Amino acid sequence: MRRKDDTLRETLLELARSIVDAEGIDALNIRAIAQRAGVAAGTIYNYFSNKEEILLALTEEYWKQILLEMETVITADSFCEQLIKIYVFLKERIDQSAGKLMSSLGGLEPVGQTRMASMQSALEASLIKRMEQDAKVREDIWNGQFSKGQFARFIMGNMLMLLKSKAPMADLYFFVEIIKKIIY
Incomplete structure (x- = not known):
C-alpha cells in the first residue's frame, strides 16, 4: 500500500478551498479537485472518503485559523469587553465563510461536533486565560462546584x-x- 503524502493532502485542501472561495460550495467535487491537482480522482479518495470529509477538514482548518487570529486581535482591559469583541469577531467569520462551510456539512453534524471538540477546548482555555488576566475578576467565587472551566463552558455555550x-x-x-x- 502506498504511503500518503501530507504535502499532497494539504495541496488538495488548498485547491478545495480555492474552489469554494471562487465558485461556492456547490462547485466543489472530487473531479474538480483532481483536475486542478493534475491527479486521478481515485488519488483524492486516498486522502478523503467523500466531498463532505473535505468540507469537514476545511471547516476544522478554518476554525483553527480563526482561533489563532482571535488570540492576537482581541484585546481589551476587561474580560467582559473582550467577550463582546470575541462575539462580534466570531459573528463576522460565521457570516462569511465559516457559516457556509458549517451549514454544508448537513448529515455530518455529529462527526463535525466530535472533530470540533478540540476547537471548543481551545476557546474555553482562551476564555479562562482572559478571565485570569482581568485583575477585577473576583477570586473568591471559584470553588469545586463553580470552577473557571465550568464558567468558561457556560459562557461559550451561551455565546x-x-x-x-x-x-x-x-x-x-x-x-x-x-x-x-x-x-x-
Missing part, C-alpha cells in the same frame, strides 16, 4: 447559542451584564 440563533446584540449585552454581576 454559541446566541450566534446560532442570530440573536440581536441586545441579547449579548444582557448576557454580558449577567456575567459582570457574577465575576465583579
Whole structure:
C-alpha cells in the first residue's frame, strides 16, 4: 500500500478551498479537485472518503485559523469587553465563510461536533486565560462546584447559542451584564 503524502493532502485542501472561495460550495467535487491537482480522482479518495470529509477538514482548518487570529486581535482591559469583541469577531467569520462551510456539512453534524471538540477546548482555555488576566475578576467565587472551566463552558455555550440563533446584540449585552454581576 502506498504511503500518503501530507504535502499532497494539504495541496488538495488548498485547491478545495480555492474552489469554494471562487465558485461556492456547490462547485466543489472530487473531479474538480483532481483536475486542478493534475491527479486521478481515485488519488483524492486516498486522502478523503467523500466531498463532505473535505468540507469537514476545511471547516476544522478554518476554525483553527480563526482561533489563532482571535488570540492576537482581541484585546481589551476587561474580560467582559473582550467577550463582546470575541462575539462580534466570531459573528463576522460565521457570516462569511465559516457559516457556509458549517451549514454544508448537513448529515455530518455529529462527526463535525466530535472533530470540533478540540476547537471548543481551545476557546474555553482562551476564555479562562482572559478571565485570569482581568485583575477585577473576583477570586473568591471559584470553588469545586463553580470552577473557571465550568464558567468558561457556560459562557461559550451561551455565546454559541446566541450566534446560532442570530440573536440581536441586545441579547449579548444582557448576557454580558449577567456575567459582570457574577465575576465583579
